[in-house]
Amino acid sequence: MIELENVSYGYGGQTLFSHISLTLAPGSFHFLTGPSGAGKTTLLRLCYADLRANKGKVRVFGQDAGALNRDEVAMSRRRIGVVHQDCQFLDHLSIAENIALPLTVSGRGHEAAQNLHELLNWVGLGPQANQRPPELSGGERQRAALARAVIVSPDVIIADEPTGNVDWEMSQRLLSLLIELNKMGKTILIATHDLAMIRAAKSDISARVLRLKDGQLVQAGAEL
Amino acid sequence: MRALLELMLGDPQADRAVPQTGMTVRLTVFVAAVMAFLAVITLAVSFTTNRVASLWAADLAQSATLRLPADPATADALLLSALDVLETTPGVTRVRALSQDEQQALLEPWFGPDLPLDALPVPQLIEIVTDGDDYDVEGLRARLSAQVPGAILDDHTAWRAPLLDAAARVRLIGWSVIVLIGATVAAMITLAAQAALAGNARIIAVLRLVGAKDAYIARAFVRRFTLRAAGGALVGVLIGLGVVSLMPQGDATSSLLLGVGFEGAEWVWPLLIPVLAAIVAFFATRAAAFRRLREQT
Numbered sequence: 172m173i174e175l176e177n178v179s180y181g182y183g184g185q186t187l188f189s190h191i192s193l194t195l196a197p198g199s200f201h202f203l204t205g206p207s208g209a210g211k212t213t214l215l216r217l218c219y220a221d222l223r224a225n226k227g228k229v230r231v232f233g234q235d236a237g238a239l240n241r242d243e244v245a246m247s248r249r250r251i252g253v254v255h256q257d258c259q260f261l262d263h264l265s266i267a268e269n270i271a272l273p274l275t276v277s278g279r280g281h282e283a284a285q286n287l288h289e290l291l292n293w294v295g296l297g298p299q300a301n302q303r304p305p306e307l308s309g310g311e312r313q314r315a316a317l318a319r320a321v322i323v324s325p326d327v328i329i330a331d332e333p334t335g336n337v338d339w340e341m342s343q344r345l346l347s348l349l350i351e352l353n354k355m356g357k358t359i360l361i362a363t364h365d366l367a368m369i370r371a372a373k374s375d376i377s378a379r380v381l382r383l384k385d386g387q388l389v390q391a392g393a394e395l
Numbered sequence: 396m397r398a399l400l401e402l403m404l405g406d407p408q409a410d411r412a413v414p415q416t417g418m419t420v421r422l423t424v425f426v427a428a429v430m431a432f433l434a435v436i437t438l439a440v441s442f443t444t445n446r447v448a449s450l451w452a453a454d455l456a457q458s459a460t461l462r463l464p465a466d467p468a469t470a471d472a473l474l475l476s477a478l479d480v481l482e483t484t485p486g487v488t489r490v491r492a493l494s495q496d497e498q499q500a501l502l503e504p505w506f507g508p509d510l511p512l513d514a515l516p517v518p519q520l521i522e523i524v525t526d527g528d529d530y531d532v533e534g535l536r537a538r539l540s541a542q543v544p545g546a547i548l549d550d551h552t553a554w555r556a557p558l559l560d561a562a563a564r565v566r567l568i569g570w571s572v573i574v575l576i577g578a579t580v581a582a583m584i585t586l587a588a589q590a591a592l593a594g595n596a597r598i599i600a601v602l603r604l605v606g607a608k609d610a611y612i613a614r615a616f617v618r619r620f621t622l623r624a625a626g627g628a629l630v631g632v633l634i635g636l637g638v639v640s641l642m643p644q645g646d647a648t649s650s651l652l653l654g655v656g657f658e659g660a661e662w663v664w665p666l667l668i669p670v671l672a673a674i675v676a677f678f679a680t681r682a683a684a685f686r687r688l689r690e691q692t
């Protein structure tokens with residue numbers, strides 16, 4: 172689905188990481204860990220073509236991400252659901268409208284009605300549907316972000332610290348939603364430093380855990 | 396046509412995604428209205444000048460004036476021989492000596508109504524209407540100088556050329572002003588659109604992240620600016636036409652003073668102004684939006 176081959180990236184001349192290779196096979200489940208500032212968010216942004224690799228090649232659904240034009244980038248985003256670290260909602264729209272946004276912008280707004288109700292219940296946000304994003308708690312916002320990521324039923328779901336500011340119980344709920352999606356055949360990539368969540372997940376599914384540290388991407392193993 | 400309809404109706408969901416920005420809305424409507432108003436006035440003046448000039452020029456082209464020396468002793472004899480020459484000149488369709496009342500009316504604007512004309516040596520004027528084709532000015536001049544000494548034939552060419560020239564210049568200035576107004580509208584709308592896009596940078600970034608194409612985002616802005624410019628221009632045109640209708644209206648019989656305004660096919664132009672404003676706004680906003688989107692995200 173998404174492949175990184177010898178990718179290097181850095182902001183403003185500095186190298187953040189180099190020669191990173193990663194393959195997200197269809198239906199796979201990956202965790203990406205590492206200390207804060209290691210470049211996890213950056214690596215994810217490369218995966219959904221929000222950034223372009225300085226060196227190496229990123230392939231998204233078989234296409235060279237560096238060669239995509241702006242419309243093709245937009246099209247590829249419709250196949251990748253992203254849960255952003257800071258959620259990225261439009262505060263003047265309701266939660267329901269925010270969740271439906273990916274459908275709206277792809278001219279499929281009319282499909283929203285049927286999916287939306289189901290989806291809101293799935294993430295437990297039925298009662299909050301008409302509230303504005305700032306009125307929601309951190310956990311509710313994270314679940315709304317997940318709902319928005321999956322409304323176009325993407326092939327790949329990328330989540331950046333989805334349990335960043337929620338309590339244990341909520342992170343368990345979010346994780347179970349992601350596992351459910353993986354069991355439906357979706358490819359999942361989650362950046363997190365929540366080791367407890369990773370351990371909980373590994374008891375349920377076979378997930379690979381990658382660790383980004385000092386510009387290197389290594390497979391994490393036994394210590395988890 | 397479908398694209399046009401879509402642009403008019405818009406996508407309510409897309410419109411909700413990009414909130415209205417109050418400042419740029421009012422600015423666009425206001426500038427479009429003022430510019431449309433100025434365009435209407437410019438067009439009215441330009442068309443009217445043109446009409447007056449061509450009317451005068453046409454009158455002048457088909458007429459000439461013969462002026463007889465103001466000498467009471469020979470006046471009657473000269474008038475008779477002048478009429479005799481003129482009536483036998485090919486191409487002259489009508490000859491008429493102006494009566495004293497008419498001459499007085501001509502002089503009245505300059506000397507007032509109480510001018511004792513019969514006490515003054517005023518040259519006798521003869522109005523000549525020609526049909527242009529076999530009318531030979533030089534031949535007539537030669538015959539007049541032989542038979543009517545002192546008579547001066549004014550065939551008006553000296554007046555016509557500068558009149559037409561002046562009218563052409565006024566017309567040129569008019570169209571230059573219209574082009575400048577169009578350019579100003581384009582520049583202003585580009586600025587307003589840039590401001591609106593910059594003010595919505597975060598919203599645009601989110602829309603891009605969830606898979607919106609540039610065209611989708613641009614459309615929300617293009618639609619608004621196009622409608623605002625057209626609406627503002629329509630208001631400006633209506634006010635402009637109102638003001639034009641308040642200007643002094645000439646009477647139909649006098650070719651000297653024509654009312655400022657529009658006639659016949661000229662009406663197309665003021666009605667076109669909102670359409671032109673919309674077209675200018677459409678392309679200006681579109682260009683600004685695509686440029687900005689490429690730079691911004």
Ligand SMILES: Nc1ncnc2c1ncn2[C@@H]1O[C@H](COP(=O)(O)OP(=O)(O)O)[C@@H](O)[C@H]1O
Binds near residue numbers: 182209
């Ligand atoms: N847009 C940016 N411009 C410049 N530097 C950035 C930008 N985004 C992130 N960085 C820097 O890159 C490094 C990695 O950031 P990030 O990928 O967010 O790490 P992580 O997600 O692992 O915490 C950090 O030092 C951060 O300051």
Ligand SMILES: [Mg+2]
Binds near residue numbers: 212331
């Ligand atoms: Mg991060």
